[in-house]
Amino acid sequence: MAEKKAKTTALSLANLAIEGIFDKKGEDVVRIDFRKMKNAVADFFVICHGNSPAQVEAIADSVEMTVKKNTGQHVWKKEGFENAEWVLLDFVDVVVHIFQAETRKYYRLEELWADAELKAIASPTPTDNNPKKNSKAKA
Numbered sequence: 001m002a003e004k005k006a007k008t009t010a011l012s013l014a015n016l017a018i019e020g021i022f023d024k025k026g027e028d029v030v031r032i033d034f035r036k037m038k039n040a041v042a043d044f045f046v047i048c049h050g051n052s053p054a055q056v057e058a059i060a061d062s063v064e065m066t067v068k069k070n071t072g073q074h075v076w077k078k079e080g081f082e083n084a085e086w087v088l089l090d091f092v093d094v095v096v097h098i099f100q101a102e103t104r105k106y107y108r109l110e111e112l113w114a115d116a117e118l119k120a121i122a123s124p125t126p127t128d129n130n131p132k133k134n135s136k137a138k139a
Contacts, residue, residue: 008071010035010043010093017046017089017096018121020066024059026050026098030110033117040116042095047109049099053084059098060087067091 008016014031021029026048034040050056064075073091080087085103089096097109110118 008073013067013071013073013091013094014044014046016067016070017063017091017094020063021046021048021059021096021098022123023066024050024055024062026055026059027101028104029121029123031119031121032110032113033119034113036117037113037115042090043093045095045097045109047097047099047104049101049104051101053100056084056087056098056100057081060089060096063089063096063098 018029018031027050029046029048032045032047033043034045035043048059050059060078060081064078067073067075075089076092077090078088080098085100086107087098089098099107099109
């Protein structure tokens, strides 16, 4: 019988999405926390950008795979793959927005919610202890 995975919290899901973003070198990652806002559309938005349509698609695929692998959860709705200017992955409690840089500057999504808690997420730095993340390991 298949083992059922434990229910994932929205924060854990947002963090898994962020992990998937960094796996494909997504830039300027921001997590917006809506949990204290009444009638919010989700608990979290995660926003980032890539520098080409191919990178935007790769980031989206990485987020989907990371979430699926760790939680068994599928994306509920996804949009924007046609031109990859702005890809949206809706996991219900967490919505991931992956932009191309110019499109992100135009829409300024982060500036729409003054009441929400916005947190910039720094890219993890490779360590000498993790050769997978540090391809330039010292000889």
